[in-house]
Amino acid sequence: MRFMVIVKADKNSEAGVLPxxxxxxxxxxxxxxxxxxxxxxxxxxxxxxxxxARVRFDDGGKRTVIDGPFAEAKELIAGFWLWQVRSKEEAIEWLKRAPFAGGAEVEIRQVFEAEDFGAEFTPELREQEERLREEIASRH
Incomplete structure (x- = not known):
């Protein structure tokens, strides 16, 4: 299982204060x-x-660009990890060991895997996804 571990922003990270x-x-x-x-x-x-910046996608194809900064720091992301673990519980145990303090908040979200999409994710779409992942991996 893959999990995105999302480190929430705070007033210091939004002010550009480095660790x-x-x-x-x-x-x-x-x-x-x-x-x-x-x-x-x-x-x-x-x-x-x-x-x-943010891009808002409205019905009718309109795109609106909104430049930062954004008002609500606690809703923003300051960083992330992508982890491969056996379970959400394992991800939580790893996260508990992180060297955060001072009220830091970190969110854990499971990443969708191909099998999560069922029959709607056709063999052709799976093949396309695999080809794109291989192309990305070959560039690194």
Missing amino acids: DQALLAAMGKYNEELVKAGVMLAGEGLQASSKG
Whole structure:
């Protein structure tokens, strides 16, 4: 099972305050444990929303671009991991070991797998998906 682990933004991350050396070192050690255990597939921190944008898709094909920053910091994402684990419980146990403090909030969401879509995900669509994943992997 794959899980997206979503680190919520706070006033510091939205203000562009970078972590100190102690937190960077602790996070590096934690990420190293995740990689050695075969759990971590990807992970990155994100710049503040002031450097981002949103695109709203309305009925009728209209697209509206909204430049950041965005008002509600607690609804924003400051970073993420993509983990491969056996269960949600295992993901939670790994997350409990993360070096966060100060009221940090992190969300865990299971990633859809091909089999979750049933018959609607036809053999042709599965083949296309596999081909695209192979193409992405070959570029890295």
